[in-house]
Amino acid sequence: MVGAATxxxxxxxxxxxxxxxxxxxxxxxxxxxxxxxxxxxxxxxKTLDTMDKAALVGAILGVLMMPGAIxxxxxxxxxxxxxxxxxYNKFLYSGLALGFWSAYVFCRLxxxxxxxxxRVLSIFQILMALAAFTxxxxxxxxxxKLVRGESLFDILPFWIPLDQTIVISPGISMFLILIGAISxxxxxRSQKMPLKTND
Amino acid sequence: xxxxxxxxxxxxxxxxxxxxPIVANPGGNGDNDRDFTCGGSCHGDxxxxxxxxxxxxxxxxxxxxxxxxxxxxxxxxxxxxxNERIVGIFLLGSIxxxxxxxxxxxxxxxxxxxxxxxxxxxxxxxxxxxxxxSWIIRSPTNPGTYxxxxxxxxxxxxxxxxxxxxxxxxxxxxxxxxxxxxxxSLSEDWIIPEYREIDGDGTITILTENTDNxxxxxxxxxxxxxxxxxxxxxxxxxxxxxxxxxIGDSKIEFQITIFNGNFSVEQPWMEIGTENERFEGSSIGAxxxxxxxxxxIFGFVLSMQSWLVSTDFSDYFSKVRSKSxxxxxxxxxxxxxxxxxxxxxxxxxxxxxxxxxxxxxxxSED
Numbered sequence: 001m002v003g004a005a006t007x008x009x010x011x012x013x014x015x016x017x018x019x020x021x022x023x024x025x026x027x028x029x030x031x032x033x034x035x036x037x038x039x040x041x042x043x044x045x046k047t048l049d050t051m052d053k054a055a056l057v058g059a060i061l062g063v064l065m066m067p068g069a070i071x072x073x074x075x076x077x078x079x080x081x082x083x084x085x086x087x088y089n090k091f092l093y094s095g096l097a098l099g100f101w102s103a104y105v106f107c108r109l110x111x112x113x114x115x116x117x118x119r120v121l122s123i124f125q126i127l128m129a130l131a132a133f134t135x136x137x138x139x140x141x142x143x144x145k146l147v148r149g150e151s152l153f154d155i156l157p158f159w160i161p162l163d164q165t166i167v168i169s170p171g172i173s174m175f176l177i178l179i180g181a182i183s184x185x186x187x188x189r190s191q192k193m194p195l196k197t198n199d
Numbered sequence: 200x201x202x203x204x205x206x207x208x209x210x211x212x213x214x215x216x217x218x219x220p221i222v223a224n225p226g227g228n229g230d231n232d233r234d235f236t237c238g239g240s241c242h243g244d245x246x247x248x249x250x251x252x253x254x255x256x257x258x259x260x261x262x263x264x265x266x267x268x269x270x271x272x273x274x275x276x277x278x279x280x281x282n283e284r285i286v287g288i289f290l291l292g293s294i295x296x297x298x299x300x301x302x303x304x305x306x307x308x309x310x311x312x313x314x315x316x317x318x319x320x321x322x323x324x325x326x327x328x329x330x331x332x333s334w335i336i337r338s339p340t341n342p343g344t345y346x347x348x349x350x351x352x353x354x355x356x357x358x359x360x361x362x363x364x365x366x367x368x369x370x371x372x373x374x375x376x377x378x379x380x381x382x383x384s385l386s387e388d389w390i391i392p393e394y395r396e397i398d399g400d401g402t403i404t405i406l407t408e409n410t411d412n413x414x415x416x417x418x419x420x421x422x423x424x425x426x427x428x429x430x431x432x433x434x435x436x437x438x439x440x441x442x443x444x445x446i447g448d449s450k451i452e453f454q455i456t457i458f459n460g461n462f463s464v465e466q467p468w469m470e471i472g473t474e475n476e477r478f479e480g481s482s483i484g485a486x487x488x489x490x491x492x493x494x495x496i497f498g499f500v501l502s503m504q505s506w507l508v509s510t511d512f513s514d515y516f517s518k519v520r521s522k523s524x525x526x527x528x529x530x531x532x533x534x535x536x537x538x539x540x541x542x543x544x545x546x547x548x549x550x551x552x553x554x555x556x557x558x559x560x561x562x563s564e565d
Contacts, residue, residue, distance in 0.1 A: 080482050081480050081482050081484075081485035082478075082480055082481055082482055083478070085478055085480070088478075088480045088485050091485040091486060091488070091489040092485070092488055092489050092492060094489055095488070095489030095490060095491070095492035095493040096489075096492050096496060098489075098493045099492055099493035099494065099495070099496030099497045099500075100496055100500070102493070103496060103497045103500035103501065104500075106497070106501070107500065107501075107504055110504075118508075120507050120510075121504065121507055121508065124503065124504065124507055128500060165480070167478075167479055167480045167484065167488075168484075168488055168491075170481070170483060170484045170487045173487035173490070173491040174487060174491070176491035176492075177487070177490060177491045179495065179498070180491065180494030180495040180496075180497065180498040180499075181494060181498070182498075183495075183498030183499070183501070183502055184494070184497060184498045184501060187498070187502055187505055188501075190505065
């Protein structure tokens with residue numbers, strides 16, 4: 001019988017692979033708003049359109065697979081978040097990554113490819129993808145720490161505090177969920193603003 | 200009718216997927232006090248278990264005075280395990296299937312290999328298949344012949360049928376002798392604390408009997424040289440020992456030597472750590488906090504985006520553009536062309552003639 005750990009490994013590989021592709025393609029899409037001075041690295045409009053679609057599909061696949069990766073990781077883990085800060089942080093970073101990537105997908109679907117014609121929004125979208133990828137990489141790094149006791153984050157010149165965490169009470173968490181839900185609903189119910197492009 | 204079939208199929212499928220896809224306890228079951236039934240009843244079924252290839256041996260003194268402390272070492276060698284390399288090791292008083300914990304025969308575990316007081320512990324075997332575990336135990340108070348067994352259970356690799364490997368040692372007989380009069384020993388009421396409190400001064404209290412003095416040596420795990428600890432007598436047979444605090448998972452090893460006149464008894468090496476900072480997280484708290492982060496981030500991003508779309512940044516961009524135009528104009532005003540000196544420009548800021556590179560290039564192309 002195939003255990004949860006095997007499913008978890010497979011799902012994590014899909015999530016990390018698709019989200020890495022999505023992040024790279026998103027960064028390249030900045031060329032639709034800003035001309036870069038180096039001609040060698042300037043892509044054609046057709047290539048940029050393809051990159052935009054690849055970024056979107058990669059992000060959608062990652063967002064769809066992420067809950068499965070979290071669930072199988074929960075089943076496969078030896079300890080519990082009660083006695084393991086790393087495991088607790090893995091939950092928190094998973095939540096952050098899921099939030100950022102869901103917002104990324106939603107924003108891109110909301111405005112379509114026109115998003116890249118607006119300089120401010122395109123910068124915002126790229127910053128969102130970078131934040132989301134940092135969270136995703138942190139989750140993967142914690143997985144490495146838990147299983148092998150080491151991760152590639154160890155060789156980075158800066159320090160990410162994976163062995164420390166912020167614990168808030170379940171009551172406050174539920175209050176935050178309520179605030180977030182109200183914020184989302186009020187945003188969605190507000191009138192759609194016309195998107196201003198560079199021209 | 201068709202709807203009923205669909206609903207039934209959905210319910211069955213949901214139930215099938217909701218079952219935990221795990222067999223036995225491949226990640227271990229945790230240290231605890233367990234009878235041999237844990238390893239013997241379920242896995243004792245030949246269809247659920249195989250014999251372990253590990254060689255189990257027990258090391259303990261052949262005779263022990265009643266009610267005194269001694270060390271028992273269980274060695275497992277050449278064992279083939281699963282990839283996790285986890286081996287569960289039992290210290291047992293019998294292998295009947297129930298009431299086989301050492302405590303059922305008068306033994307008292309003062310400390311196990313992992314710092315607790317369990318008769319079943321889990322350890323990872325080395326790559327070459329060796330794993331050792333030791334228990335500090337207090338012998339029964341009634342003299343006589345007692346038996347001790349060691350048992351192991353672990354996974355195997357490859358393991359297509361999901362079987363557990365089981366192994367049991369030979370019976371090990373120990374002679375418990377009547378304790379001599381005035382024999383110095385640790386008190387029956389004393390058990391080594393698992394950890395020292397993080398807020399405390401790092402001291403531990405030791406209770407002894409028939410003792411007029413004690414000496415405690417300590418060293419960090421793995422060190423060869425030991426140090427002598429400071430000791431304060433706080434009552435009859437009650438001693439406060441000052442041991443350095445440790446950080447994180449590191450532990451300190453210490454050995455108590457008990458004196459009564461010229462007679463001394465050396466106790467086995469024991470270990471103690473310092474309590475880690477309290478972590479007050481919970482499983483449900485982690486899940487709720489993660490969900491709240493996801494929803495808050497999603498809401499925040501949507502709000503930011505709505506604000507960015509509704510805010511007019513055209514003024515800012517036009518200012519940036521006009522600034523760049525200004526700098527271009529300034530450059531063109533700085534260099535003044537003079538008909539008398541073709542190929543040269545007058546730099547009005549530096550106040551000197553400079554070659555007109557553009558005109559030179561046009562000429563060279565011609």
